[in-house]
Amino acid sequence: MQRYSVEQAITEFIAATPLNAAAEIGLSAIYDRPLVGVAWAEDSLFASLQAEEVVGPRHLLPQDWLPAARSVVSYFLPFSRQVREANRQGKLPATEWLYARIEGELVNNALRKFLIEWFALAGYQAVAPGIDARHAVADRKSNWSERHVAFVAGLGTFSLNRSFITKAGAAGRLGSVIVTADLAATLREYRTYDEYCSKCNACIKRCPPQAIDTTGKNNDICAKFLDSMAERFKPRYGCGKCQTAVPCEAALPV
Numbered sequence: 707m708q709r710y711s712v713e714q715a716i717t718e719f720i721a722a723t724p725l726n727a728a729a730e731i732g733l734s735a736i737y738d739r740p741l742v743g744v745a746w747a748e749d750s751l752f753a754s755l756q757a758e759e760v761v762g763p764r765h766l767l768p769q770d771w772l773p774a775a776r777s778v779v780s781y782f783l784p785f786s787r788q789v790r791e792a793n794r795q796g797k798l799p800a801t802e803w804l805y806a807r808i809e810g811e812l813v814n815n816a817l818r819k820f821l822i823e824w825f826a827l828a829g830y831q832a833v834a835p836g837i838d839a840r841h842a843v844a845d846r847k848s849n850w851s852e853r854h855v856a857f858v859a860g861l862g863t864f865s866l867n868r869s870f871i872t873k874a875g876a877a878g879r880l881g882s883v884i885v886t887a888d889l890a891a892t893l894r895e896y897r898t899y900d901e902y903c904s905k906c907n908a909c910i911k912r913c914p915p916q917a918i919d920t921t922g923k924n925n926d927i928c929a930k931f932l933d934s935m936a937e938r939f940k941p942r943y944g945c946g947k948c949q950t951a952v953p954c955e956a957a958l959p960v
């Protein structure tokens with residue numbers, strides 16, 4: 707199977723699905739055109755994610771999810787300009803950002819389901835760990851970290867604020883499917899885990915509860931702030947100030 711046909715299917719799904727909008731707040735698109743990366747299921751980097759200092763031993767291998775796994779398709783769904791621009795303002799998350807965070811994940815889950823069916827129609831098996839019954843999070847660590855998988859699949863690198871920077875920036879959502887189809891792997895155009903972060907420190911000033919400093923992000927402070935946003939904006943929540951009005955918002959930082 708050609709990698710291009712998978713990219714095309716993902717792009718067309720996002721362009722066509724009515725879920726990718728929120729008419730009640732005048733949001734015409736949650737996501738722009740996706741980026742897609744592919745990793746070989748046998749890539750040794752997957753095993754390295756099980757090291758305690760990376761994700762940990764509970765992180766599963768592609769073959770644990772799907773014994774006949776051959777490839778892992780990872781994608782980045784960049785938030786639209788409308789979502790990003792709204793969140794550049796103020797200290798509280800913009801309504802558009804809250805919708806992009808919650809309704810946007812519904813789009814992501816619909817894409818995961820679509821891809822499982824799309825591969826099945828082409829004669830292949832597919833598993834999307836993000837919506838699989840075996841998916842679990844303990845101590846804030848997932849047994850399938852979409853960011854680490856995206857790193858293996860050539861989509862980008864980590865950053866000072868522990869988000870993930872792609873060629874379309876950091877503001878957006880990630881997802882993946884493990885498949886039995888043989889697809890050409892994407893070249894990783896980086897050598898270190900945080901190569902795409904320029905260390906400009908702009909995100910430090912953007913963080914309302916000051917969870918970021920030059921050594922990285924304090925997860926406890928960030929999580930506490932997100933909890934307070936969940937209380938305030940129920941049933942939605944979010945923040946993303948460190949991903950907007952920064953050089954890595956929608957492109958690689960210069």
Ligand code: SF4
Pocket residue numbers: 865866867902903904905906907908909910952953954959
């Ligand atoms: S704002 Fe600057 S330091 Fe912060 S993640 Fe983006 S590139 Fe890195």
Ligand code: SF4
Pocket residue numbers: 867912913914915916917918923927928929931932945946947948949
């Ligand atoms: S999501 Fe918000 S609270 Fe968390 S690090 Fe980014 S700016 Fe700070």
